[in-house]
Amino acid sequence: MLVLLSMFIVGQWGDFGGNAEWTLPDSTDILIEDTLGAFVSFGCDYNYTTGDMYVICLVDSGYYFGSEQGRVVFQSTNHGLTWENIDATQYNSSAEFKNIGLVATRGDSFYTVGHMYYTGADRLYIRKNWWDGSDWQHTLLSTFSTSNEFHSPVLVRDDFDPNYLYLGYIIHCASPDDDSIRLVRSTDGGNTWPDTVYRSYIDQYDDCDLTISDSTVYFTYLYSWPDYRRARTRTYRNRGMSSLSSVNIKTTSDTLYWDIRNVNIGATTTVPDNGQLVYTYFIQEDSVAGGFNLLYKYSTDGGANWTSTIDTMLQGLTASYPCDIRGYQAAPNEYINIVYMNAPLGGMVGQNVWKWSSESDPTNWHTADTVSPWLLFGMYSELIYSPGAAASGSGVIYNDVNGNLWFDAPWIISGIPEIEGNEEFTISSNIVHSSDQIRLSHAGVDIYDLTGRKIQTVNKRIWDLKNASGEKVGSGIYFIVSKKTGDRKKVIVVK
16 A cells, blocks of 8 residues: 555646646645544635635544534634634533534624534524624524434625625425425624525435625525436525526436435626626536546526536546535636545545636636645545635645644745735834734734844734733833834833
8 A cells, every 4th residue: 555655646736827836745735733633524714805714623532622522713814824723612512513614704703604413402503703702603593303404504705795694504304305405694794694595395405505706696406306316506696686597407317316416516706797607516426437527517697597518527536525616706706716535546545636717718627736645534625715825816725534634725835926015014003001902904023022032923913912932021112023014113012
């Protein structure tokens, strides 16, 4: 096995839009955190306004929480080059968490969506977290029947109106013909969820995914009757207020009952409600050649019309691993990105592989780039965007069997272009009490005392008046120097 692995370590890695390359696997990937323990799930997203990146992990053992479950949140303010643990919360051992996701919003808060089984009830909840440490939790639905459970929750937000959030999910029921799928909307930043955009009951719902591009909402899902299995996509304009189309993406007969799985959707953005490039894809078992194929359909007019044929992106995958596909809400906006797991050694050892296409030719997927090193029992990965980083700005978060969390992106070795080169550096106050904190206009600063000795480096936009040892600084004069602009600000700390 070791000999075989050594043969595969040296792989191919291509260009990124002609101006960047992915790092050589296993050489410069960024370790976000190790010893997290056994993953249940994780999610990642970015703040459209600031470009900050966030990852939330749900773990059930390890360094942070012993044998109990908990969540850990990491933040990067420099395109993923360094990561900081900003929140770690332990949950009661009687709560069994099944999955978790994250949406970063504009402003000073972010949201998480979670699914847990707790004291005889299956619960789906939204939690809003504020950077000052306060939070609230809202349980959307709960059932006290052990035979029913939630499945595949996905949360998205509108980058151009932060008050709008959308949640899609499935309720599995023990009774036949009684599974339910829901698409709900909040118009007040997640405080209440009064609007049901779509609801339906059928024999069995299996998977769903959700994305938004400008003010158009795309919802795709997979469901089964006794004699067929169908993937379907719905499009809603005007932030979910009006239904545009409902299209069957793929239907199979009972002879191939279980051959469709892992349905996902992603969309680019151009102008509101006009011209978005939308992809929906699924994995299908190849009964002739063997293995699994990644198939897709697309629309070039924002979901109003879809291609009549199904195109093949990838052939011969060894297993039906989950994939992730994303379109992004910032320029350049014509790219669609996908990451998937390739495991040619019998499914035991795999790599995360990334591809992209563009509006100019939706079917021309560029040569696959290897993202991660070869991992024993390779695990799930997700795409994450960093505005202004490089090309289409896509990076990948992935985890390994040892409980380590990693980040890789093409700009790690090619350099990060500055998008705020002449930005003036400002701070919230020049005179503060030792119990206060100072807000910074951008992250990445060094703190010096009056003698010129560097006492701290801050990679977020708040200095809590602590030195590198974690101790509060004493009263006196300090200087905050921006690494980005070179500007220096004097601060007087008083008791």
